[in-house]
Amino acid sequence: MSFGVSKNFIQFEDLSSEELRVFNLILQNIYQKRGIDFCQYRPKCLRRRIVVGMHDVNVTSFCTYLDFLNKNPLQYDKLLDRITINVLEFFRNPEAFKAIRRKVIPSIIERKEKMASYNIRIWSSGCATGEEPYSLAILFKEALQELGQNIKVTILATDIDKESLRKANLGVYGEKALKELTTRQIAAYFVKEEDKYCIKPQIKVMVNFMTHNMISDELPAAIDLILCRNVIIYFNKELQNKVHANFHAAFVSTGFLVAGKTESLMDVKEELFSKIDLGKRILQKRIKRTSGEDNV
16 A cells, blocks of 8 residues: 555645654554555544544554554554444344344345245444344344244354454353343343353354455355445445445345444435335345346
8 A cells, every 4th residue: 555645645634744644654554564444434534533542542643643553563453443443232223123123034035935045144244343243143033933934044244353353253242232132132142151141152153253344355145134334434435335336246136235323325326226214224226137137
């Protein structure tokens, strides 16, 4: 990656040339040390996250912060956590999961029945420490039991943050993360060990975690449902369009996309997606009748 005069050099009018140089050098170092390119993230959001990282270590200037990071290279991981931070809890924004249960799951099952297919593939993109994909596993397990359906559900859960994925694979959470779960759900799907709650194998086996960059890595295929919530809001418009196109390519012919509560869908290209429920941020891939239409 090249900064300096390249188009990836992030600009802020209120920063001096030296501050800009150091700010972009921090991003360059993240790319070199962790392989993640944040240069197409929305600059203001990115700057806010980095400033929060500075406050964590009582630093007030980018220059001092860069010096601190270079002397303490493990701190790049903590900065990465700050940049990619999510509010982490099971069934975050419960209304979205209720909408998935009402509007998405029945449609997916109907399609599977028509095609005599007994596999549902879900992608939790930007899964952080695993609360979202495990929530999806619980949701689908309960829905399929209620509907009397014997369909296998496989959830691909991806993120760029390896430390978050390590925690997700462990499947161990504090009580605060479970606040949206019922007592019955906690008893059914978790084992309590002291003050922690461990995901039971029946849920854990439904989720596969892997490191993946939704922008540049090879796409999964034949996906019925993608959840990508409050991630692409940090991307610039060009990158948002690219991600939407990637998701469109990853779907089966009628796949569903659920975005985050804070994300606007008004600019999503109509040739890619139909708006099923703007309030709950649910889209569906537009059907294109071609000779090569999928049968998954």
